Amino acid sequence: xxxxxxxxxxxxxxxxxxxxxxxxxxxxxxxxxxxxxxxxxxxxxxxxxxxxxxxxxxxxxxxxxxxxxxxxxxxxxxxxxxxxxxxxxxxxxxxxxxxxxxxxxxxxxxxxxxxxxxxxxxxxxxxxxxxxxxxxxxxxxxxxxxxxxxxxxxxxxxxxxxxxxxxxxxxxxxxxxxxxxxxxxxxxxxxxxxxxxxxxxxxxxxxxxxxxxxxxxxxxxxxxxxxxxxxxxxxxxxxxxxxxxxxxxxxxxxxxxxxxxxxxxxxxxxxxxxxxxxxxxxxxxxxxxxxxxxxxxxxxxxxxxxxxxxxxxxxxxxxxxxxxxxxxxxxxxxxxxxxxxxxxxxxxxxxxxxxxxxxxxxxxxxxxxxxxxxxxxxxxxxxxxxxxxxxxxxxxxxxxxxxxxxxxxxxxxxxxxxxxxxxxxxxxxxxxxxxxx
Ligand SMILES: Cc1cc2nc3c(=O)[nH]c(=O)nc-3n(C[C@H](O)[C@H](O)[C@H](O)COP(=O)(O)OP(=O)(O)OC[C@H]3O[C@@H](n4cnc5c(N)ncnc54)[C@H](O)[C@@H]3O)c2cc1C
Numbered sequence: 001x002x003x004x005x006x007x008x009x010x011x012x013x014x015x016x017x018x019x020x021x022x023x024x025x026x027x028x029x030x031x032x033x034x035x036x037x038x039x040x041x042x043x044x045x046x047x048x049x050x051x052x053x054x055x056x057x058x059x060x061x062x063x064x065x066x067x068x069x070x071x072x073x074x075x076x077x078x079x080x081x082x083x084x085x086x087x088x089x090x091x092x093x094x095x096x097x098x099x100x101x102x103x104x105x106x107x108x109x110x111x112x113x114x115x116x117x118x119x120x121x122x123x124x125x126x127x128x129x130x131x132x133x134x135x136x137x138x139x140x141x142x143x144x145x146x147x148x149x150x151x152x153x154x155x156x157x158x159x160x161x162x163x164x165x166x167x168x169x170x171x172x173x174x175x176x177x178x179x180x181x182x183x184x185x186x187x188x189x190x191x192x193x194x195x196x197x198x199x200x201x202x203x204x205x206x207x208x209x210x211x212x213x214x215x216x217x218x219x220x221x222x223x224x225x226x227x228x229x230x231x232x233x234x235x236x237x238x239x240x241x242x243x244x245x246x247x248x249x250x251x252x253x254x255x256x257x258x259x260x261x262x263x264x265x266x267x268x269x270x271x272x273x274x275x276x277x278x279x280x281x282x283x284x285x286x287x288x289x290x291x292x293x294x295x296x297x298x299x300x301x302x303x304x305x306x307x308x309x310x311x312x313x314x315x316x317x318x319x320x321x322x323x324x325x326x327x328x329x330x331x332x333x334x335x336x337x338x339x340x341x342x343x344x345x346x347x348x349x350x351x352x353x354x355x356x357x358x359x360x361x362x363x364x365x366x367x368x369x370x371x372x373x374x375x376x377x378x379x380x381x382x383x384x385x386x387x388x389x390x391x392x393x394x395x396x397x398x399x400x401x402x403x404x405x406x407x408x409x410x411x412x413x414x415x416x417x418x419x420x421x422x423x424x425x426x427x428x429x430x431x432x433x434x435x436x437x
Contacts, residue, residue, distance in 0.1 A: 001030040001200055001414060002247040002404030005421030007207035008057075013425050019207065020233060022217035026204045029375060029405075030414060032195025035368050037319040038283050040326050042372055044294045044308040045196035046189035047414055054418040055190070061202045065193045071312055072187045073294040075137055076356065084296055086137065099132060106130020120381050124155035141298040145305050145330050146378055147275055154379040159411055187293065191313045199414060218248060221257050227399050245424055247404035249274060249374050250390065265393050268386050272409055276338060277375035278329040280349040282359060283366040288312075288323050289358050302352050303329050303337060325359060327352070330375065342369040377409045401427070 003019045004026065010017040025031065031042045046069070049055050059066055074081040083090040092100040110130045118124035121142060125134035139150045146153050192198035204212060213233075220232035221244075228244045246253050254261060254269035288311065295307045306328040310317035318324055327349050331337045337345070346367045353359050377383075387409050394400060402408050403420040410416070 001028050001203075002407060002417040002420060003028075003245070004200055004203040004207060005417045006245050006247075006403055006424055007211060007421075008203045008418075009421045009425035010428075011207055011211070013429060015425065015428060017207075017211055018239075019212045020216040020218055020231070021212060021214050024214050026212060026214065027197055027200030029372050030196055030200050032197030033368075033370060035281065035283060035324075035366065038281075038310075038322075038324050038366075039195045039317045040279075040281050040310045040324055041196045041313075042370065043277060043279065043328060043375065044306055044326070045414070046191060046293065046313070047196070047199070048189055050413075051415040051419050053422070054415045057418065058190075058199065061206065062192055062198060065198055066190055067193060067314070068188065069191045069293070069313060070188050071291065071293045073296070074292050075296045075298055076307075077136065077298055079357070081292075081295070082137075084294075086133065095136075103130060103132035103136075106132055118155040120151045121153040121155050121157050122150035124158060125150065137298055140300045141296060141305065144298075144300065144303070145275075146376070147330060147332055147335075148378060148380060152380055154381050154383055156379050156384070156411065189293075193314050193316050195310070195314070195317060196414075219256060221246075221253065223257060223259070223397060225259075226396055228397055241399070243399050243401075243428065245401045245403055247402075247407040249406035250387075250402075250409050253407070261393075265390065268389055271386060272383065273332075273378045273380070274374040274406060275330050275376040275378050276333060277372040278331060278337060278345060279326055279370040279372065280329065280345055281324055281326045281368045281370070282350065282353065282364050283322070283324045283368075284359060284363045285322055285365045286359075286363045287321055289325055297356075303331075304349065304352055305330055307353075307358075322365070325353065338371070345369050374406045377406060377411065379411060383409065 003021070007017055007019050029042050030045065032039050033042065047058070047066075073084045075084045075086075076082075077094070080094050082094045088100075088104065091103065095103065107130050110127055116123070116127045118127055122134075122139060125138040125142075129138065142150050142153060142157060146157060216233045218231050218233060219235045221228055222230040222232065222238070228241050230238050230240045231244070232238050248256075251269050251272055251274075254266055260266070289309050291312065293308065293312060297304050297307065304327045308326050309323055310326065311323045329337060329345075329349070340348070346369065350361065350364065350367070354361060390409075391402075394402070401424050403424060404417065405412050408420070412420075
């Protein structure tokens with residue numbers, strides 16, 4: 001996705017470029033998969049309207065294929081659905097007066113007390129939301145998603161999603177009721193008619209077939225310690241380079257640099273870890289499961305972290321009268337789940353989903369398993385320092401720029417990928433470079 005964004009703006013600016021993609025399919029982790037007449041995305045995607053200049057471009061590119069969607073998300077907790085992001089009135093209804101009052105006091109005390117430093121996500125969650133909310137909704141979920149204890153995760157994993165639940169909204173909503181809720185309910189986003197992959201497909205179409213080489217895995221990056229001179233494709237072809245934008249995962253990028261870089265920097269890059277994701281999708285002979293964009297499962301007994309029903313993003317994602325449900329299961333390559341065969345994964349996931357009461361085995365007409373590599377960079381405590389050292393080191397290469405979620409090791413989104421692509425091109429134009437591959 002990030003590479004296509006750089007190509008898109010290069011094409012707009014009339015700069016020559018070539019994109020090398022290891023797979024036959026373009027789009028990376030931002031694609032829409034097909035199973036019979038069903039469509040589903042590589043994870044529960046939504047396009048956030050957070051970068052006006054990018055939205056304008058994408059609206060032009062996708063035209064009538066891009067729709068605004070308004071649909072709430074929920075947390076599944078003890079067989080109940082709780083509004084996500086959390087909302088005080090809904091919490092009161094779902095948790096009962098005693099737990100709610102305790103949680104509310106903790107939130108208020110944590111905000112009114114002396115400012116404590118957030119050394120990691122655990123202390124951020126406790127200092128910001130208090131123990132009850134942190135224990136119920138934040139800590140278990142984050143541990144499942146990121147695969148590390150919360151005291152080893154950076155507070156950056158909170159991202160922007162939890163911004164809405166602040167003392168002001170908590171008190172306003174508790175006092176004035178539902179009115180304030182819409183201000184922080186993350187229920188509006190944009191979504192293409194035929195799935196998120198349309199964005200990648202349209203970007204690729206704009207870049208032009210002649211500028212994208214598929215089945216072209218970068219296997220070496222050849223340099224002379226101050227410039228990237230060439231890349232090796234599929235272990236044999238060598239292509240000379242002028243300017244290079246790498247969206248390769250940072251650890252891999254360092255691994256294939258030749259000559260080898262100093263051990264100190266290699267070991268920093270090796271210390272950056274990525275999280276994989278398994279998607280188990282069930283195709284159902286049933287009109288609909290529930291009105292929700294995404295359902296987050298915080299319970300540690302479930303290995304599923306999120307569920308989404310593609311049809312709720314666009315009715316074109318399922319044939320008439322039928323629907324599907326996608327379960328996200330984050331894991332590492334060394335985990336037992338990653339190494340299970342498809343039938344076993346389907347059996348185990350089905351057993352978890354039927355426990356929730358949302359689906360019944362009898363209505364399943366098919367199932368599929370997809371595996372995503374490098375779905376998220378794992379933002380562990382100290383990661384920012386490592387990335388800073390890497391960026392400082394890479395400045396020695398005068399013709400190199402990085403982009404992408406994995407290429408920059410940032411928790412970033414589609415609109416960020418577009419923004420990075422735009423900024424990179426602006427730098428080329430302003431510096432009078434970019435006449436090459
Ligand atoms: C589960 C999930 C949910 C998400 N939800 C959202 C969302 O709701 N909203 C949002 O805005 N964003 C979301 N995203 C993020 C969005 O999909 C990413 O921004 C995007 O996929 C990251 O782009 P990227 O180019 O950095 O990485 P990728 O999309 O992973 O692309 C990297 C590309 O590099 C290729 N490659 C790897 N190694 C080589 C090699 N050696 N040689 C050549 N090519 C190589 C890969 O095949 C791939 O095509 C989500 C992502 C995931 C995984």
